[in-house]
Each structure stands twice: as structure tokens, then as C-alpha cells.
Amino acid sequence: MTAMPTALLDVPPGRRLPLDDATRAADGTGAPVQLGLDEIGTPLHEVTFVVVDLETTGGSPATAEITEIGAVKVRGGEVLGEFQTLVNPGLAIPPMITVLTGITNAMVVQAPRIGEALPSFLEFAGFGAGTVLVAHNARFDVGFLRHATERMGLAWPHPQVLDTVALARRVVTRDEAPNHKLSTLAALFSTAVTPDHRALHDARATVDVLHALLGRMAPLGVTHLEDLRTATDPVPQRRRRKSSMADGLPESPGVYQFLGPNGEVLYVGTAVNLRRRVRQYFTAAEKRARIGEMLDIAVAVRPVPCATVLEAQVRELRLIAELDPPYNRRSRRPDRRPWLRLTDEPFPRLSVVRRLPATVMGEALGPFSSRSAAEAAMEALQEISTVRRCTPKLPVTARPGASSCVLAEMSRCGAPCVGGQDRTEYAVSISSARRALRADVDAAVQALRAKIAALAAQQRYEEAGTQRDRLASLLQGARRAERLRPLVTTPEIVAARRRDEGGWEIVLVRYGRLAGSAVSPRGTDPMAVVGSLTTGGEAVPAPATACGAAPVEETELVARWLEQTGVRLVSLEEGPVPLACPVRGAARHQVPGRG
Template identity: 80%
Template sequence: MQRSLLDVAPGGRLPLDDATRAATGQGRPVQLGLDDLGTPLHEVTFVVTDLETTGGSPAGAEITEIGAVKVRGGEVLGEFQTLVNPGVPIPPTITVLTGITNAMVIQAPPITEVLPAFLEFAGLDRGAVFVAHNAGFDAGFLRHATERMGLAWPRPPIVDTVKLARRIVTKDEAPNHKLGTLAALFSTAVTPDHRALHDARATVDVLHALLGRLAPLGVTHLEDLRTAADPVPQRRRRKATMADGLPHTPGVYQFVGPDGTVLYVGTAADLHRRVRSYFTAAEKRARIGEMLDIATGVRTVPCATVLEAQVREIRLIAELDPPYNRRSRRPERRPWLRLTDEPYPRLSVVRRLPARHLGQALGPFTSQRAATEALEAVQEAVAVRRCTTRLPLAPRPTASACALAEMGRCGAPCTGGQDAAAYAAVVAGARATLGADVDHVVAVLHGKIRQLAAQERYEEAATQRDRLHALLAGARRTERLRPLVTTPELVAARRRDAGGWELVLVRHGRLAGTAVTPRGADPMPVVAALRASGEAVPAPEAACGAAPVEETELVAGWLEQPGVRLVHLEEGEVPLACPVRGAARHPLPARG
């Protein structure tokens, strides 16, 4: 059994288990095996290929010759060469260039016979890497031929020696990057002469020479080579060795600066692959590029499951506040929409909501703007007062009605135009909406949008659409999180692809522990241990106060996966269910 329990103190500090100590330098480091480093280039099978054709485009030309050399670790494993009957005359200019005549190919097999034999030899569907000089040309002809024959192109990794040469062979060394020029520069054993096998043999020597130059730059594994031609600064590419030794497991990684300061925290399903990707052209964010130039190392915390890694990331970011993570500085103060406590309540956006009011509020919203738009949406459909003055139960003699009362959009309880009982009936509609019964508001806003669109008042219609979006998004989040944060405890299980079970313990919306059981083992003893040793989470005083909202949403997403089963449940005041007539059944309009 593999277990990883999140016994996290209220301040968000993570326990220093063995994995954490090793990853953060606190304790004896662990030496990982060579299998964790990726695929070394000396273990990669390269199929170096060259084609001769009747023209420059697969749409209007045919293959006349295929030559290929299969190599691994500098050793030739096999060669493939054959002329191909193109079925069309070979242009004189092509004959002059290649020396291949119509007479030479008249008895040659057609591509329909040659291509299956080549694909079997190459093993491109079995992990081999396709290599060619100007690989787009050769791969394009082969892919076009397979499609015409109704075969499946295996979509192998492709390495283009032209692109590699452009990165590391300077103009001072060679005037261009043609195969003949590079062959002369690197003194290949075979001189290319526009015959397929000869050119493939020359390309093998060019490839090995280029790999020799790339090795000191940190290109030692297949994962490096596939992006070696990308426009990544060499100073950054050299740092790809930071990923060496990282395991291929879920976890959290931290890029650290020269003084040990944590610059950035991230999560990964595969720590090794994710960290290495930062040093390729796949990483295009200027801000992260700046961080990588400063970083001097990587710390990791391997985790049992992806969910645990994601939760650890959220908690570490909240604790460490890394300068290069773009996240809310105060996620615990997300806005809510609720009614005020006074004789004539009004809608209000608040930053803190007591847990006892969770059933009478919408949220939390992602921003103050979203909460305000939701408030305006409710006000469009429910005539609650909008003034911010606290009104007494009996109106003041000097009170005067506002413009909204004159327009018929407010009952004017401030002047006695609406008594407490009549206003309470209006407020009842707002309370229903805050309880996530949004049908009335949705119907009113849809009607307004249609009316404004018919009058070609499109900007006003867009405003109403955005208000509807904000309301529905907030109501959906309320329906999704309210059952979780009021549930004292639940244990859920999901069958793993590798066999066994992934177990999750959740208390008041907070991940209190995780465990993984092996294939064939009885999971119930692990469930019992998980419940006994998981983090104790008391009922929070604030709504969604046991965990950051992002964490509870991650847990909710995990529980909603197909195949997840509830193993144990201590149900709270809100049933762990999605209401049939809830906000989620209304389509969420796209914002402009």
C-alpha cells in the first residue's frame, strides 16, 4: 500500500515526511535510478531516411527511390533500399539530378508494394524515430502515400537534421546547411550524390556529428532532442539538467533562486516530464522565462495521486507566496452575495460569510466585479431596495422617495409606500434566488435580452447577458460546494488504470488524506486507517472556511469523475447531491 496523508496544520504548513525532506534538502537525499532520467539517446532507434521523387510536392509527384539506415547507439542495425516505379515518366531534369532513368524503374515494384515493407523495416509504430535532412519533405511524401493506400501513418517522433544544423552550425563554418555542405564539413564516410541510400548514409554521419555538438548543451535524451531545434536560449537549455533524477510520478515542484527563495510552485502528473518541458520552446511565457533565468534548482515533493499534488500546490502557494505565481493574494476573502440583517433587507456583496448563513447566500464569486454583476441581475428581476441607508421599521417623517420609486422599480419602504409585510413578500423572491432557485431571474433576464436585441440595443443586451452569466456561475458554484463544505466526512474511491484503488478522505470540503491500494488488495482496511489517521477538520465558523475554494473545487471535480464510488459518508445539513431544478440546468451564456 502506498499512502500519503495530508496532515496539514491550520496555517497550511505541510508535514515533512521522508519524500518532502529529500525533495527540500532537509535530510539525506535519495539517489534515483537511471530509469528515471528519460530515454538516453544511445538507447533510441533512429531510422535515417532519404527519398528521391519526380517533383517537389506529394500532391503532384511520385516516389522513385527509398533508402534508409536504422541505427542505435552508433551501430548500424540494418539498411533498406529500393527503386520504385512511379507510374509516371521521370522528368529529364530529375534524371540529370539523380541519375535515375525511366528504364531503371520500369521493372521496379510500385509504391503499394514498397511502402508496407518500408514501414515494417522502420518500425515507426514501435518507438523508432524518423530522421531525414529536410524531414518535412520526406515525411510528407510517405504520409501522403500511406493515406492514398488507406494505411495509417504511424506519426513517429521526427528529427530534422537541417533544423538541428541551423541551430549549431554557424555561417563561419559553412555557407549553407545543405547535406553536401555538411557532409564535407563533418567528413562523412559517404559522399551524398542524390541517390537515396548514399544520402541516408551521409545523413547518419551528419546526425552523429550534430549529436556530439549538442551533448555539451544538455541534449542527452530523446526528450531534449525533439525540441533541440527550438529557439530556446542556450543558457536556459543547459539548465534542463535540473530535471535529471526527478521521478515520473505526480507531485509538486518548486523552482528556487540563488538564495533559496521559492520563485515558482507548480504541479505535475509526471514531475520529470513537466520540469523538463520548461526548457523547450513549449514554454512561451515571458514571465516564466525570466524566472527560469534566475532559478538555480528544483525541489520536488512526490505525491501518491494527482489530486494530492494539486492540493499541495494550492497550499504551498498560499504559504510561500512565490513571486512568479499569478494567483489571488487573499483567496480566503472571495466575495459573496447575501441580504443584510435589517428590517428592510437589501442585497449586499460581503467579503466574509458566517457558516450559518451559507444557505442564504450565493458564492463565492471569482471577483468583486462578478459579484456586483450577479447583484444587478437579481435587482433586475426582484424589486428590492437599492439605497444603502439603514431604514427603521417606521419611516422617518423627513424621508423622501428616490428616482427608482418614481419609476416604479422600488416600493419605497423608506417613505411608507410599502409596509414590512409587503416588502417581506418582495424579499422572499430574493431569498429564493440566494438559495440557488434562479428560474425567475433567468426568465426575466432572457426576456430583457430578447427585447433589447429586437430594438438593436446590443450593448445593453450584452450587459444583461454578462449579468446573467455572473449569476449562473455563482449559483452553480454554490450548488456544487455547499454540500461538500457542510459534509463532516466522506471517503470515496476510484479504480486506477494500473489496478487497485485511489482513496480520498474529505472533511468539510478539505482534503484530509489520500491513499493508494495495490491490485487485488482489500481496500477496506486502508479506508479504516485513512479515517483514523487523516487530518482532523472541525466544522468551520466561516463559509468554505476549512479549505481554500480552489481546493474544494478540485475535490469536487475529482468526485464528479466517472467511476468514483462513495465508500463512507457522514452527511451534513445539505444532502450530497445536485438539485434537479438547480442552476446547472440553465446554459451558461458566453461573455463578450
């Protein structure tokens, strides 16, 4: 019978670990705490650290096995518990490993296998949102733990990981220590336990090293869990010092504006929690060189608190369009998205246009993300129909002496230019393209997939790839059209979604534009808020152009909000297009992750 872990030790609550003098309280009590704590974020003294060390039969989890697990759980400088067990690796321990660790084959023969030991360790660790896994050279230990977990068919909990080697590289100079090995750092910081390549002893030494390193990093602004996520990456001190810009910002949704020396708006962003998001800019989580340049210039942050996250997202889009901040890279001309439609003439052709009358939105695809995407969709429709590709406007009756192009000789065009087709015949020949423009893409998808399969069978893979990309663009335009068309033609929508903290989030949409949003707190009548919102919301006239009431990005934000689970329709003023998503629409043809 396989034995259970040989030791699962509960350390008495009164026992505390030795900390660096820099981390002791200044009130004379000597209680171990972290310095520099304030009310922002999760202070490090409230974070649970699970410090782990492994001994193994080799250096790679693909070929080696775990022979010992040791761990210490600590919070606020106090040990909450310890875990130690030998592990039967199921293979002979190499002599050199025995010399290094002192673990022999005889010692592990009665020990539990990893299938028993690992679940016990995971239960001890209890990885949750506020728990951090710590190890010295964490890549090694986490690699073995994760490999064993996945091999057993268990779910790896994905805890936040902190590597004390990386921390040491930040704050321990070569003048102090020749390297960042655990034994070297233990000697430098005079840890209570000397590491000796036994898992629990090394884990205990790592705890002392961790607290000493955190004590050194507190003056650098690493005082909270949010700082810890990026503490191992160097951040210029001039930037970290600017984190005070986040002080006093509300912990609510909103828009923030970074301001330059003359009060100019440098950058506009949005956040679910304004204080937390702005604070993140001054950690190593922010790696964009352009934003780093902006942060060096910025002198202040202007918040714009919003009632809901959706309102914040929409305000961000509008402010970027209005202010044109130099450090925002988003599209500043959202009204210039291209569409694909048929021209208004006796023998229409496909055309990519920037402005589309609202009256013809039902026979157009888009808007597309770029002109090249719209042209790819146009080429897809030209592949499955005989729509003409020449650009001159053709008369009803062919001109004398007109000549056809090479496409007519290849039977790719009915040649209405020379009288090869009259208007009725031409309309029939392009009917498949017209149906696709109405987002009925079934026939087009079938024809294009058959063409792709034929090309692939002939090993003409580049041509097959081109057709595949054209089909993806066609589906992208059709899906966006069928998704946005009902919204932008509906005069008014009032919808509500229950908030996690209670009450309701209420949204007013007119012609695809966010006309207002509000929150009805728990215990109040939401209909009173609905009445005030519809009365005081923005008046939005029916637009003359497709998606003319709001930029496409804004309408898509509204669409995503309405599509959330739990959103309820409060009231609806119907338009010409039913507020629905067709069951047999283009979305069912799309490959996840494309278009």
C-alpha cells in the same frame, strides 16, 4: 488496376548507418550509440526515428500533390526498414519539377494514388509514443502528409516532429556551411548517399545528417527524448548545466521547491513525476521570462514526495499560501473570494461580500473568481427583478419626507423607501432573485436570454454582449455554489479510485478539506488502509464561514478528483446538504468553455 507501392524494403538487421565519430562507443567496439546517456528519461538510442522525404508537384498542399514518398526507420543507429513509392498525383507534373526531380508523367502513370500509398506509409511508420517523425524542412513534408490524411478522412497520428533544418541552425555555424540545405549538410558530414531530389535517397542522406547533428548536441545536454522535444530552441548553457538539480529526485508525485542562495524558497510547483518535471525547466519548453530569472538564481531543489497526485496539488496550494514565494503568480489570498447574497434587513438588497456565514451559504452564489464577476452576476439579477439598488438601510415604515429615485419612476423598483411596497410585497417582487441565489436559475436564464435576443434583433449588439457576459457570470456563481455546497457541509467523505498499476488511491475529505490520502498496494486489504487513514487523518472542525475549512481552490481540486470516472464512495458522514449534483442545476445552462 492501380499498383501498390513499388518498393517496401526490409533492410537486414546487421546493416548499420555511418555515424559521426563523436557518437561511437568508447569501449573499443565501435558500436554506434549516442553519447551522454544516463538513466533519466528515454535515451535517444532507444527512440525510433522515421525519417521521411516527399517529392511533390508544387510548394503548397492546397494546390499541389505528392509524387513520391521515401522513408527510413532507424533506431540506435541501425536501419529497421525502408519505404519508397512513386505516387500518381492525378495531374500533369510541371516540366520544372521533372527537371528538378527526374520524375516524369510516364513514371507515375501506373503508380498508386495517394489514397493507397499514404495508408501503406502510415502502417510502415507505426507512429507510437516513442516514435519521432524527422524531415529536412519538416513544415513542408508534414504539411503535405497531414493535408492528404485529413482529405482522406483519416486521423492524423500527431507524432512528435523533429526538423533537421532547425537542429542544424543550432550547431552548424556559417563558418562551416553557407546555408542549411540538405545538399550542403550532406557534403559537410560526408553522408553515404548524395541527395538528388529523389525521396528515398534524400531520406537516407537526412538520416546521416540527423545522427551527425545529434552527435554534436549530446555535449549540450540533448541526450534523451525529453530533451529532443525542445532541442531546436536555444537554451543558455548556464541553465542547461543546472539540469543536474533533477538528479536523484524521485519519479513519484510530489511538490518541488526551488531554493535561492540563502535557502529561501523562490518557487513552489507540483508534479506527477518530480524528476521529469524539474528536468523540463532546463529545456526550451520553459519560455517564461520570470521563471527563467528564477532558474538563474536557484541553487537547489527541495522535493516533497506525496502519496497521490491530489495530495501534491493540495500541498502546493498550501505551501504557496504559507511561504508566499516571490516567483509564484497564483492568488495568495484564496480566502478573499467574493460571494453574492441578500443583506439581512427588512428590505434586503444584493451585496458582494468577502466573508459569508456558513448558515446562509444556501442562499448565496459563489465564490466568484473576482469582484467584477460577482458584480456582473448582481447586475444580471437586478435586470430580472425589482430588487432595490440603493445602499441605505431602510426602516420597516418609510420615513416622512423620503423621496424615491429615478428607478421607481421607470418601474424598475417598487420604492419601499417611500412606502410603495410593504415587506410582504417587496419579498414577492424579489422572489426571482432569491430563487437564483439558491441556484435555481431557470427563470433568470429564460428572462436574460429573452432580453439578449431582443437586443440582438434591434442590432444593439454591444448591449446584448453585456447581458450575455452577465448571464455567464451568474451561471458561473450558481454552478460553483451547487458544486461546492455539498462538499463543504459534509463532515466526512472517504472515497477510493483504482490505480492503473493496481491497488487503490484512497482520499479522506472533511468539510471540503483534504484531511489525508493514502495508497493501498495491489494485493493488500484496502479497508485496513481506510481505517488507518480515518483514524490518523487531520481533524477538521465544522467551519463558521462558507468554505472556511479550506481555500476554494483546494475544495475544487477535491471536487474534480471525486468527479473522475471510477471513483467509489467508501463511507459518508452526511451533512445538511445531500452529496449530489442536481439534475436540473445551473450546469446544464452553461456553454462549454465559458464560466
